[in-house]
Amino acid sequence: MGNFNFKTGKRLGAYALALGLASLAAGLVEILGGYGEMIPSDWFGGYALVVIAATYLNGINDVSKGKYDGLSFLMGGLFLTAIFGVLYLLIIGADGLMYILGEADELPAFVDLRPAIWIFIFSLPLACAVHKLTRRMAW
Amino acid sequence: MIDSTNEEMAVVLAEMRYKAISDLLASVLSKKGGRWTYTDMFDHVFLHKSLGIPIFLALLWAVFQFTFSLSEPFMAMIEIAFGWLGGLAEIGISNPHIASFVSGGIVDGLGSVLVFVPPIFMLFFALSILEDSGYLARAAFVMDRLMYKLGLHGRSFIPMMMGFGCNIPAIMATRSIDNEKDRMITILVNPLISCGARLPVYVLIAGAVFGAKYAGTVIFSMYILGIALAIIMALIFRRTLFKGDPSPFVLELPAYLVPTAKTVIYHMWERGKLFLARAGTIIFGTVIIVWFLSTHPWDATAGGVIIENSYIASLGRFLEPIFSPFGWDWMTAVALLFGFLAKEVVVGTYGILLGVGEETLGESLVGLGLFTPLTGYAFMAFVLIYVPCVATIGIIAKEMHSYKWAAFVMAYLVVLAFLVSGSIIGAGRLLGLS
Numbered sequence: 001m002g003n004f005n006f007k008t009g010k011r012l013g014a015y016a017l018a019l020g021l022a023s024l025a026a027g028l029v030e031i032l033g034g035y036g037e038m039i040p041s042d043w044f045g046g047y048a049l050v051v052i053a054a055t056y057l058n059g060i061n062d063v064s065k066g067k068y069d070g071l072s073f074l075m076g077g078l079f080l081t082a083i084f085g086v087l088y089l090l091i092i093g094a095d096g097l098m099y100i101l102g103e104a105d106e107l108p109a110f111v112d113l114r115p116a117i118w119i120f121i122f123s124l125p126l127a128c129a130v131h132k133l134t135r136r137m138a139w
Numbered sequence: 140m141i142d143s144t145n146e147e148m149a150v151v152l153a154e155m156r157y158k159a160i161s162d163l164l165a166s167v168l169s170k171k172g173g174r175w176t177y178t179d180m181f182d183h184v185f186l187h188k189s190l191g192i193p194i195f196l197a198l199l200w201a202v203f204q205f206t207f208s209l210s211e212p213f214m215a216m217i218e219i220a221f222g223w224l225g226g227l228a229e230i231g232i233s234n235p236h237i238a239s240f241v242s243g244g245i246v247d248g249l250g251s252v253l254v255f256v257p258p259i260f261m262l263f264f265a266l267s268i269l270e271d272s273g274y275l276a277r278a279a280f281v282m283d284r285l286m287y288k289l290g291l292h293g294r295s296f297i298p299m300m301m302g303f304g305c306n307i308p309a310i311m312a313t314r315s316i317d318n319e320k321d322r323m324i325t326i327l328v329n330p331l332i333s334c335g336a337r338l339p340v341y342v343l344i345a346g347a348v349f350g351a352k353y354a355g356t357v358i359f360s361m362y363i364l365g366i367a368l369a370i371i372m373a374l375i376f377r378r379t380l381f382k383g384d385p386s387p388f389v390l391e392l393p394a395y396l397v398p399t400a401k402t403v404i405y406h407m408w409e410r411g412k413l414f415l416a417r418a419g420t421i422i423f424g425t426v427i428i429v430w431f432l433s434t435h436p437w438d439a440t441a442g443g444v445i446i447e448n449s450y451i452a453s454l455g456r457f458l459e460p461i462f463s464p465f466g467w468d469w470m471t472a473v474a475l476l477f478g479f480l481a482k483e484v485v486v487g488t489y490g491i492l493l494g495v496g497e498e499t500l501g502e503s504l505v506g507l508g509l510f511t512p513l514t515g516y517a518f519m520a521f522v523l524i525y526v527p528c529v530a531t532i533g534i535i536a537k538e539m540h541s542y543k544w545a546a547f548v549m550a551y552l553v554v555l556a557f558l559v560s561g562s563i564i565g566a567g568r569l570l571g572l573s
Binding site: 072087091 | 175176177178179180181183184185187190193194196197198200201204205208209211212215216219356359394395396
């Protein structure tokens with residue numbers, strides 16, 4: 001297992017805080033009616049983002065102190081972020097397939113990249129850092 | 140303790156055994172960072188007292204979003220194939236009876252049902268991942284806290300989760316519940332858990348009246364409604380028919396695993412092939428009956444063209460007054476009647492009655508004014524609640540050793556279906572919805 005200490009914890013905690021706040025903001029905007037084309041109105045999509053935010057934010061205090069309890073919340077948050085990020089990417093793929101089949105009017109565009117996808121992309125550096133710390137961990 | 144029942148003794152012994160293990164571990168094991176496992180880390184989050192249930196609900200929503208959104212292109216491919224077959228039948232078969240049977244019965248009827256193979260397999264694929272990863276056992280664990288507070292048994296939740304696939308194995312799985320009262324309650328409420336056979340109805344109606352954007356969420360709400368009603372009814376049964384406290388729930392959680400593609404696909408196939416078998420037997424048989432009743436008397440219906448003169452229309456009009464307060468017409472009455480044999484038949488019946496394939500079935504339902512968002516949602520709730528399929532009724536009678544209990548299940552579910560759907564319609568109309 002990698003060297004998980006106070007200093008590493010502070011760094012991870014700061015990144016998780018940013019991800020948590022971004023998820024919370026995007027989730028609340030989705031629940032409250034959306035903003036433009038990039039953040040559509042979606043109650044349950046917003047709810048999922050708020051749950052992801054709560055998972056990240058729950059672990060920040062402990063992870064900043066170098067505690068494994070906090071790291072577990074980061075892992076949980078990263079796992080959920082990946083689930084929803086990949087889900088929306090697959091949906092874009094399905095929309096593209098619908099266009100090829102002639103069942104949709106237009107190809108998915110840049111604006112179809114939902115906040116959950118952006119948060120997933122921005123979570124990848126944190127996922128790499130956490131993976132380095134836990135790669136020798138047993139199941 | 141000596142006066143306790145055997146069951147209570149077993150629970151006490153199990154608790155003492157776990158306490159002894161815990162005390163022993165505490166004296167010899169010091170848990171530092173290096174001793175954490177992935178299972179410890181994920182359980183710390185997924186079994187969290189505040190986050191556990193919200194995470195479970197979010198994952199469940201992801202499952203239904205995955206099921207609905209990703210199956211759309213595959214459904215479109217099957218629709219295209221059946222559309223081509225229908226065209227071929229109309230042109231290539233000269234005998235009007237056979238042409239009507241192939242195009243109306245097989246293509247419109249059976250095709251309307253088979254088009255839902257992709258969402259059903261995708262639902263089972265996602266549930267297999269949850270099960271094989273070890274998460275489903277955690278879901279039962281986190282729900283146990285809530286259920287025990289309501290006076291219910293935590294083990295009941297596992298058959299409930301199995302009910303998402305099919306109610307029959309779920310009811311058989313209640314044999315693992317030792318306490319007879321807990322088991323009876325679990326069987327009685329299990330039909331409220333939405334099985335895979337109801338999914339085609341949800342996908343059709345939700346897609347038609349709410350559009351692709353909201354369909355996944357609407358379908359998810361049906362599953363949540365089913366769970367909520369099951370909990371409420373279990374609570375009522377606990378306080379009336381089966382008084383007493385639930386027995387404690389001891390569950391050994393397996394370690395998390397990364398599911399392998401082979402096992403996930405195997406589990407998906409094992410569950411999904413039941414749907415294919417039903418499609419080839421009971422669904423196909425019912426569709427033939429519906430086609431026959433909708434095209435005969437042959438002369439009076441002009442070969443199934445004037446459906447209002449058919450036997451099925453007479454049957455539907457006889458039943459229509461029961462459902463007309465909900466805004467549903469005779470076609471819906473007939474669809475619900477044949478849905479008792481197998482829920483998927485509801486979709487096939489609409490396909491035959493409207494004489495259209497699945498690709499335009501949703502549009503036809505809305506275009507002909509058969510459903511608005513309000514009446515469509517109430518209809519989905521009715522399909523969720525009213526009598527389970529005939530095979531489930533049979534297994535309830537077998538497991539409860541009584542046809543009276545099976546009749547009771549049918550009766551209470553019909554009453555509940557009218558109450559819930561009526562409440563949805565009533566509340567919607569109060570809010571000014573049509």
